[in-house]
Amino acid sequence: ESEKVEAEQQGVTGTSVVIPLGLDLGGFDHLPRRDVFLRRWPSATGRKVVLFLSRIDPKKGLDLLLEAFVEVKRREPLALLAIGGAGEVSLVEALRSKAESLGLADDVLWLGFLDGSMKLEAFGGVDAFVLPSLSENFGIAAVEALAAGLPSVLTEGVGVAREVAAAKAGLVVAGEPSAVATALLRILGEEGLAEALSRNAQVLVRERYSLEAMGLNLKRLYDDILNRHRGALGASS
Numbered sequence: 001e002s003e004k005v006e007a008e009q010q011g012v013t014g015t016s017v018v019i020p021l022g023l024d025l026g027g028f029d030h031l032p033r034r035d036v037f038l039r040r041w042p043s044a045t046g047r048k049v050v051l052f053l054s055r056i057d058p059k060k061g062l063d064l065l066l067e068a069f070v071e072v073k074r075r076e077p078l079a080l081l082a083i084g085g086a087g088e089v090s091l092v093e094a095l096r097s098k099a100e101s102l103g104l105a106d107d108v109l110w111l112g113f114l115d116g117s118m119k120l121e122a123f124g125g126v127d128a129f130v131l132p133s134l135s136e137n138f139g140i141a142a143v144e145a146l147a148a149g150l151p152s153v154l155t156e157g158v159g160v161a162r163e164v165a166a167a168k169a170g171l172v173v174a175g176e177p178s179a180v181a182t183a184l185l186r187i188l189g190e191e192g193l194a195e196a197l198s199r200n201a202q203v204l205v206r207e208r209y210s211l212e213a214m215g216l217n218l219k220r221l222y223d224d225i226l227n228r229h230r231g232a233l234g235a236s237s
Contacts, residue, residue, distance in 0.1 A: 130184060
């Protein structure tokens, strides 16, 4: 939806249709149990783990997330931030230094690049997900987290944020540290909220972001184009 709006703002005219990317949900039906993740990352044992998973890039908002996590830790001592993803070595080192300067050296777990089974292990082993991007045209990692049933915090810059907020499938907040911290603390502290977000997230993904949903939407689009074409041919004859 955000790309549609941006295109209109640039003067693109004509009929527009939004068809989200489809996600293969097969791997999310039976995620690995939490203890699989803990065997790989034993320092997460007994902690409330918040997962960030994306390419490490300045636009992903990791600076503000680290600042937000200082407040999270102040009020939720068992919280642990797990950062999954890879990026330029200099940027990763700068973020590690920032975490240490903020007093978070023992409260941030650097997972590195995750793919395949390791990514599913992470989704199955954590308590919440956060993507504080300043700009994100879609947000595939966010949709995967929703498919895993993780209660999630997204910033308004994430492409799917509007749909997630409308479905009450996650908390969508401004891209600034206090807002992100408040949302994470709500998820970690309000069991009923976390459960509701988890249920709504999985429903949203099945109905809007599955391969089946994408296929049906594409078929409807092509049927509509063909019907309009046939109608135009009939009118001209």
